[in-house]
Amino acid sequence: MSSSASDADHLPKLPDDVVVDHILKRLPVRSLLRFRCVCRSWRSTIDGPRFVALHLNHSALHAGNWHLAYLDWDDLDHRLCSLLSGESLARASMSQIEIPFAGPRDCFVFPGSCNGLICIMEVAANEPDESIYVWNLFTRKHKAVPRFGPAKKFLSMEKTMEGLGFGFDARSNDHKIVRILQDVNRKGLETRVQIYTLSTDSWRSLECEVPALCNPIPAVFLNGNLHWFVSKHTEGYGSILLFDVASEVFDEMVPSEEFLHVLSVSSEAVLSVLNDLLAVCTIRGEAVGHPKPLSVCSIWVMREYGVPESWTELYSFEYSGRVSGVDGFTRDGELLMLTADKGQVSWNPITGQFAILSLP
8 A cells, every 4th residue: 555545544534514514515516516526425415405405505695606597588599598697787797508408499488496496488489388497507407397288278369378486395395386377268267277396297286266367477486485466356466476385375465555556557567576575666657748758667575574564665766768577686686677779777776877788
């Protein structure tokens, strides 16, 4: 035996719990992928659910580990996902990752993201139904979700709605996809709810009644619940539909009278998360007395989750042009909007400044 090998045998070794709890959990994903090859025990540890949860909880504490994923689904010639750092959008560094499962000239939408996993839906022009994938951008691994059945077999062409949500069940340590299919026909509103569980790789149906969704915007996940806007007896925004991912039960949160009035005069309202609070961005166009398009945007947050009276207007600003959509907030509170004249624009609530984003 060589002297170097003999010396190595006598070197003190750190306990496994110290290595895992104080060293490995602090490393970036790319380093962990390399260290999986050190030995079988490290590979088993890094792939284990306990370490995955440990690393996730530690990473979530640091703003530098948060990223914004962006897809330009109008650009059919490029199948790239842009990953922006959690800094200011105007100064953010960006990397691009090729979508591994993309077909030629497919479109993509994000039903949601949770715990570093992204749920992405592929809409192909020559396919009767959408394909759904769960994708880890950092490990580059993805999983194709089996199809439950074409939505078009259930939905008519008169008035249809499909809502998707992606969330985490902390009780069973599992991820789930929720799909709501709604059809308005001579029988009234027909609804089907389907749930996909990642651990079992299977779909199942949930028998329940669900109010009419206001729009096909994907759900927002917060505090173990998925959230959609639903309408009641009239058109427009009536209340917020909740789905408890763990207990698989629907509920509703009715807004306060003040906030309900704001929603009633808004052309669009988008649910989001701002500083770990449930947030809504409302958009109202002002045409009377204005020679040019003007959009008035307001940002409301629910200060105390589940308490309707805690809805508070946080910011309000005007944009000289038409705001056609809202994509959400960064960890620093910047708002990412889609405008008709300048494309992707960010608004900084501290400076009140707009910035045109050079996104692909």
